[in-house]
Amino acid sequence: MRFSFQSLAVSAVLLAVAAPVTAQEMSLSDITEAWLMGPHGDYDSPSFTHWNEDGAVPEACAACHSESGMLDWLGADGTEPGVVNHPGTINTVIGCASCHVSEAEALDAVPFPSGVTVSGLGADATCTMCHSGRASTDNVIGATGGMDLDTVSADLAFINVHYGVAAAVMHGSEVRGGFEYGGQSYAGRFNHVPSANSCVACHEPHTTEVATESCAACHQGVDDITSIRTQHADFDGDGVTSGGIRDEIDGLHARLDAAIRTYATEVTGQPIGYNKNSYPYFFIDGNGDGTIDADEAIYPNQYDSWTPRLLMAAYNYQIVAKDGGAWVHNPRYALQLLHDSVLSLSERIEIDTGGLQRP
Numbered sequence: 001m002r003f004s005f006q007s008l009a010v011s012a013v014l015l016a017v018a019a020p021v022t023a024q025e026m027s028l029s030d031i032t033e034a035w036l037m038g039p040h041g042d043y044d045s046p047s048f049t050h051w052n053e054d055g056a057v058p059e060a061c062a063a064c065h066s067e068s069g070m071l072d073w074l075g076a077d078g079t080e081p082g083v084v085n086h087p088g089t090i091n092t093v094i095g096c097a098s099c100h101v102s103e104a105e106a107l108d109a110v111p112f113p114s115g116v117t118v119s120g121l122g123a124d125a126t127c128t129m130c131h132s133g134r135a136s137t138d139n140v141i142g143a144t145g146g147m148d149l150d151t152v153s154a155d156l157a158f159i160n161v162h163y164g165v166a167a168a169v170m171h172g173s174e175v176r177g178g179f180e181y182g183g184q185s186y187a188g189r190f191n192h193v194p195s196a197n198s199c200v201a202c203h204e205p206h207t208t209e210v211a212t213e214s215c216a217a218c219h220q221g222v223d224d225i226t227s228i229r230t231q232h233a234d235f236d237g238d239g240v241t242s243g244g245i246r247d248e249i250d251g252l253h254a255r256l257d258a259a260i261r262t263y264a265t266e267v268t269g270q271p272i273g274y275n276k277n278s279y280p281y282f283f284i285d286g287n288g289d290g291t292i293d294a295d296e297a298i299y300p301n302q303y304d305s306w307t308p309r310l311l312m313a314a315y316n317y318q319i320v321a322k323d324g325g326a327w328v329h330n331p332r333y334a335l336q337l338l339h340d341s342v343l344s345l346s347e348r349i350e351i352d353t354g355g356l357q358r359p
Contacts, residue, residue: 031096034206040094041206052090062088064130067098073129074103082111099126099205112168112175114138127167127199133319134162137176140315144308150348152268156306158280161319166199169323172333179315181340187359190330193218202328226327235335237355246327249320252338252356256317259345261290263310266349270305276321282314309348313341332359 026034035041042048047065051057062069066088068077075081081103098104109119110128114136121128139159147153161168161177168177173186180186195214196202202210212225219228229245236251257274264272265288273285278297284304286296306314316337320326326334339358346353 031206034204035096038207038209040098040208043091043093045093048091048093051088055090057088057090059084059087062086064094066090067092067095070094070098070130071101071103074101074107076101076103094130110167112136112171112177114176116175118171118175122198124167124199131164131167132175133165133168133177135159135315136161136168137178137180140179140312144311147308149309150267150307152305152307154304156308156311158282158303158306158318159311159315160280161315161322163322165319165323166325166329169319169326169333170329172330178319178333178337179312179341180337181312181344184336184340186336187330187332190332229331231332231359233357233359234355235339235357235359237353237357239355244327245331249327249331249334249338252335252342253317253320255356256313256338256342256345259342259349259351260310260313260317261285262351263313263345263349264303264305268305268307268310270303272303272305272310274317274321281318309344313345316341335359 039045039047050065051061057066057069059069062084063073064070068086069084069088071077072079072084072086072088073082076097079085104126107125107129108121109117110121110125110132111117112132113134115138118128143156143159147156165177168175171177171189173180174188178186191197199205204211215225215228216222219225222228224244226246227244229243229248231245232241234241235248236255238251240247260274261272264270271285271288273283273290273292273296274281275283275292275297278292279299280302282303283292283296283298283301285292286301320334320338323329323334336359339356342351342356343353345351
């Protein structure tokens with residue numbers, strides 16, 4: 001079993017200078033075991049092994065995919081903070097030293113891809129720096145500006161918001177993580193109750209597992225947290241409102257998928273399909289069966305008949321796909337992005353939108 005000795009040493013010092021350990025606090029061995037069970041300590045994860053053959057993690061990726069890169073971005077290595085100055089070291093995960101050096105503990109503000117810097121983050125800051133995505137409304141507008149909405153352009157390619165974009169979704173229109181259509185208003189940061197209004201209030205910081213027991217204190221009578229909803233409209237237009245808000249998001253997400261495929265076939269003449277496990281996710285659906293099999297989910301078969309309207313909708317499809325917790329992080333924002341994407345496509349193709357409601 002591999003450990004980051006630098007990380008463990010820092011943790012040992014932190015525990016030594018902290019207040020006396022109570023029965024409720026975890027021991028260093030418990031913390032280490034929890035961290036090894038979580039995604040940030042997974043030495044076999046593609047998040048940390050993708051660049052092994054290259055021998056280094058590129059500066060653009062190093063802050064979140066290697067401990068040395070994160071310390072570099074924080075300025076904990078003596079370099080300028082907020083920028084990665086050197087390639088990251090391979091085979092290093094996000095260890096104890098990544099989040100428990102003084103520079104990380106003092107971090108309170110993080111810039112988002114839109115250029116907006118959010119401050120007052122406190123303990124959420126180190127989570128936010130790596131879960132804010134890599135694109136925003138601004139990137140999509142920059143790529144499509146001045147183009148006819150429904151004309152295929154060879155200059156367009158899919159814009160991937162990246163992965164684990166919980167912070168971008170949670171802050172909503174404050175940071176423009178989704179593609180926000182002109183003339184519409186969008187939800188800002190989703191503020192939960194004070195006891196569940198931060199990353200570490202809901203996620204165990206080392207395993208990242210969600211603590212669900214306290215949810216029942218407010219959402220009484222719910223046996224499964226996926227059944228929770230506080231807005232009861234039929235957002236996905238299926239006539240069913242008995243399920244949780246996640247059901248509404250999933251339903252509307254599926255409707256957007258169908259609309260994207262119909263639009264591609266009817267407008268661009270090139271069928272499209274989505275495969276969540278293969279980059280760049282949208283591929284040419286050569287046999288037109290609506291699914292992307294392994295032989296189609298290859299880079300040379302990436303979708304290449306983008307129109308601005310299709311790219312905008314696909315971008316929003318991806319941001320909801322890559323935040324599996326959008327129904328908790330900011331359900332209103334997720335529903336608005338999906339709703340507006342479907343309505344945009346309906347301006348060009350026939351879609352029954354009569355039952356849809358926008359939150």
